[in-house]
Amino acid sequence: xxxxxxxxxxxxxxxxxxxxxxxxxxxxxxxxxxxxxxxxxxxxxxxxxxxxxxxxxxxxxxxxxxxxxxxxxxxxxxxxxxxxxxxxxxxxxxxxxxxxxxxxxxxxx
Amino acid sequence: xxxxxxxxxxxxxxxxxxxxxxxxxxxxxxxxxxxxxxxxxxxxxxxxxxxxxxxxxxxxxxxxxxxxxxxxxxxxxxxxxxxxxxxxxxxxxxxxxxxxxxxxxxxxxxxxxxxxx
Numbered sequence: 377x378x379x380x381x382x383x384x385x386x387x388x389x390x391x392x393x394x395x396x397x398x399x400x401x402x403x404x405x406x407x408x409x410x411x412x413x414x415x416x417x418x419x420x421x422x423x424x425x426x427x428x429x430x431x432x433x434x435x436x437x438x439x440x441x442x443x444x445x446x447x448x449x450x451x452x453x454x455x456x457x458x459x460x461x462x463x464x465x466x467x468x469x470x471x472x473x474x475x476x477x478x479x480x481x482x483x484x485x
Numbered sequence: 486x487x488x489x490x491x492x493x494x495x496x497x498x499x500x501x502x503x504x505x506x507x508x509x510x511x512x513x514x515x516x517x518x519x520x521x522x523x524x525x526x527x528x529x530x531x532x533x534x535x536x537x538x539x540x541x542x543x544x545x546x547x548x549x550x551x552x553x554x555x556x557x558x559x560x561x562x563x564x565x566x567x568x569x570x571x572x573x574x575x576x577x578x579x580x581x582x583x584x585x586x587x588x589x590x591x592x593x594x595x596x597x598x599x600x601x602x
Contacts, residue, residue, distance in 0.1 A: 425590070
């Protein structure tokens with residue numbers, strides 16, 4: 377089973393700052409890596425799929441990069457609505473099972 | 486409107502059963518893989534199961550294999566999760582999600598399942 381490790385667990389930043397979130401896989405996941413945002417009491421929302429493609433309606437300040445085992449979600453300039461928990465998720469090639477990282481909380485400093 | 490609406494959650498005793506439903510609307514349900522993902526109170530996300538468009542392939546996380554069954558009825562635009570032999574550790578909000586390639590691009594609002602005596 378592929379394990380995803382996200383770091384840091386908590387990121388304390390101010391609006392307007394740049395956020396860099398990391399997701400490391402225990403083995404190569406090709407490009408099947410997605411990022412989600414979740415706010416309290418809400419369902420997750422897809423931000424990035426296939427490592428670097430923004431989902432429909434996602435602002436350009438969100439970007440994803442990486443391949444193999446190391447992936448990054450970058451928020452170029454934090455807006456007040458961006459303070460939330462972020463999860464990475466991978467799909468193994470076969471069988472097509474998923475795993476999620478444990479999450480990174482982006483909080484207001 | 487494109488949406489997923491879960492139902493069927495509730496309080497159940499350990500060892501009991503529950504069937505969750507997810508009603509899809511606003512898109513061609515039969516064209517998509519579908520998934521169930523759960524979230525225990527205060528915890529992260531955990532993938533539970535996937536099902537192919539025609540129901541011919543199903544995959545489960547190890548912890549629910551043999552206890553949970555994912556199914557779908559494309560004529561009714563509905564996804565299901567039959568949960569048997571429930572345990573306290575199955576307590577969670579269960580989300581259904583439309584699956585695009587290797588990610589979930591549309592989520593329901595979730596339904597809470599509580600396993601307790």
